[in-house]
Amino acid sequence: MTTWLPHPLFQAAQAHPHRIAIRDGLTSLTYEQLLTHVAARGAVLKGMGVDGGTVVGLTGKQNLDWLINFHAIGWCNAAVFPMGDDLRLSDRQLKDLNVTTLIESREDVITVDREETRAGGFAPRWPLDEDRLLIATTGSTGCPKVIPLTTGQLFFSAMGSAIRLGHHIDDNWLMCLPPHHIGGASILLRAVWYGISAELCLPFQSQRVSDRLHSGEVTMVSLVPTMLSRLLASETDPSHYSKLRCVLVGGAHCSKSLYNAAIEAGIPVILTWGMTECASQAATQSPDQNPMTHDCGSPLPFTVVSNEDNRLRIDGPTCPGGLLTRDLGVIENGRVNVEGRSDSVLISGGEKIQPQSVERTFEQHESINGCVAIGLDDEQWGQIICVCVALNEGYEFETELEELVRMGRSTLERHEVPKVWILVPEIPIKGVGKVDRMQLRSRLGLGEANTDESVDEIRWAFRWLKFWKGNESVLLADDAAQISIENSDDRAFKCNRSLTQTLNLHRGKQTLASTHGLVERRVGEDEGQTNASGIEDAIEVSEGSGQHFFETDVSVLEGATIENDPRTVDLMESRSEFVFEGHKQIPNGREADQND
The missing domain is CATH 3.40.50.980 (Rossmann fold)
Structure with missing residues (x-):
């Protein structure tokens, strides 16, 4: 005998015919x-x-x-x-x-x-075992996968969520997540099962969402961390969310700094972890949980979360047959802590490294808007850790970098410390808020992104910033940068080179001077050459020789040091604490000595 449920909309209309079911703007x-x-x-x-x-x-x-x-x-x-x-x-x-x-x-x-x-x-x-909803998901990596969900999975997930978060008959759930993702579709079904109101607010716009939260008509909202960050950035006083009782945040890792900032602003953030395969939430914080505990709460009613070989497993009617996820984590005091992904582990010198643990170290820094750790192939270590960061407005990479490096050295294990730092214009995001690691690697020239043909094949150009002691390298990635040396394709640091090729040129095997044809000679303004004090000046000055070269705080002089050889350029002085291997630091204001 098949077990079934009556259509939830029919029952809600019988019980509450005049209650608002759905809002969309003024309608x-x-x-x-x-x-x-x-x-x-x-x-x-x-x-x-x-x-x-x-x-x-x-x-x-x-x-x-x-x-x-x-x-x-x-x-x-x-x-x-x-x-x-x-x-x-x-x-x-x-x-x-x-x-x-x-x-x-x-x-x-x-x-x-x-x-x-x-x-x-x-x-x-609706038979409980009959497919009711299909959701396409790409997860963190890979091709689109379509996941069918039964009536039973959706129902038990809805009931478990209501038991954990509470059920208020006057709730109005603001829907900012698109309904082709489980986080959005689940709101539409839960609203009719609960007999409450749902309000469409698509696509997500931080100011529009802020206005609705300030209206006093919204009690619940579901966000991904990216949306929460944008909402916080646009807010002046989130403490005036008078009726808001729950801001459910999931879909991707929420950094501790973002979580703490939201809590300090008075936003009732509730962290959750789940999978599309279990119809959304698997574990969720309780509204009365200590807000200073940065975990995903305990498993929902009707759901069991366990640890199997360091991977999180979900069982119960929300996930018939069970699911061994690729998420790594532990269960501590009955609460779920997600620590990373088994399919993103990096190995350096035989040591396993979770990129998420590296990222979480630096996400706490106030200057960081986004942070992704990736592995770069290395002949000696197998892989070395590269951290790509996007900064918040008002912060300078050169200023913050030294503190970030110190933070890494004092906090991380030795094999986890980044050897390469890259400042990027943005961290690529896909779906509703997951970091697109494949697209990031593609933009860095490290692999092809798994995206449709409409996505441009842009490769970020790189500007070499500093060469740190301890073989730590620093790059700036900038869409606007143009890096080329004419007539020197075999040695030039060019924008169409991959990151790996670039690093191989500069990682100590060859000095920067040799790879760029640079020589050190006695030069000075008395020879009629112009001192270029910054990057923009360096570009302008070097145009005459057909050569473009970027280096922060290094003066570039116009004119070739080898007669009739446009590939060479003089370096006169550097204000950098560390300069490239093969270069000599010359005190500011002093001419270079022939024998320096």
Whole structure:
């Protein structure tokens, strides 16, 4: 005998016909009105052959019309497959998923007829073991994977979340996460099971979200860490979120510094960890948990989280058959701590390194907007740690770098200390907030990104900044930089070189002087040459010789030091504490001696 549940929208409309079910801007629908629209749209879909056992793809603008289609597909007992604009599936893939129909939502706004009658007394039944929702996910790496979720998984996840977070009949859940991700789709289903209001706020805009939170009409909101960071940056006084009781943050790692900043600002952040395969949340903090504990809380009711070979495993009705995840973590005092990913472990000198543990060390620094640790191939160590950072506004890389290096040396194990630092314009993000490590490596010239053809193939150009003691290298990545040396392709530090090629040129095997054809000679202004005190001046000065070269705080003089050889350039002085191997530091204001 199959166990089933009545359609949740039907029951919500019977119990609370005049309660607001959904808002989108200035338009709202009561549960009675929403059911009327859904039943009418469902009748049309049934006439098109949509029924139980089929899958319907849903595309288009995610507005009220989209939401009516979402529920109407379920009204037909079919499974709904929300498809984002960036999802690319072939006809063969759609056929394999049993997608029989594609529906695109309309652009026009739904009009509300106050005199519309209620839908009839028949409620569709949802078998617990029948697929109800399909979600496409790429996780942290890899190709898109479509995950089917049953009625039972979605129901037990919804009930477990309500038990943990509490159920208030006047809740209004602000939906900033797109419904083609489990974090967004789950809100739409939970709202009708709970009989509460959901409010569309798509796409995410920090100022718009802030305005809604200040309105006193929103009690709950789900965010990813990137959204929380942007919200904090745009806020002047988040303590005035008068009715807000829960800010659920998940989908990616939330740094301790971001978490603490939100807590100190009075934002009721609740951290959560889960997987699409278990219908969203697996572990979630309790609203009365000590806010200074930076973990993901205990497993939800109906869900069991355990540790198996250092990997987190999920069992229970939210994840039938169990799932051994790729997330590494521990269970301490009944609470889940996620420590990284088993598929992103780096190995340097035989030692295993979790890049997330390196990242979390530096994410606490106030200057860091984003931080990613990657491995670079190295003949001696196998891999060395490279940290890519994006800074908050108002911070200078050269100023903060020395403190970051000291922080790494004092906090991390010796094999975890970064050997290469790269300042990048931004940390690539995919989906709703996950770091796109493949795209980052591609932009650094370390591999091809697994993205569609519309993504540009930009490679960041690099400016060499300093050469630190202890073989620590520093690069600036800048889309605007142009680095080239004409007629010297075999030795030049060029923007189309990969990061690995660049490092091989400069990692002590060859001096910078030899790789760039630089020689040290007696030079001075009395020879009619112009002192260039900065990067921009250096570019302008060097244009005459057909050579572009960047080095912070190193004066570049116009004119070749070897007659008729445009590849060479003089270095007169350096204000850097450390300079490139092969160069000699010359005190500021003193001419170079021939024998220095």
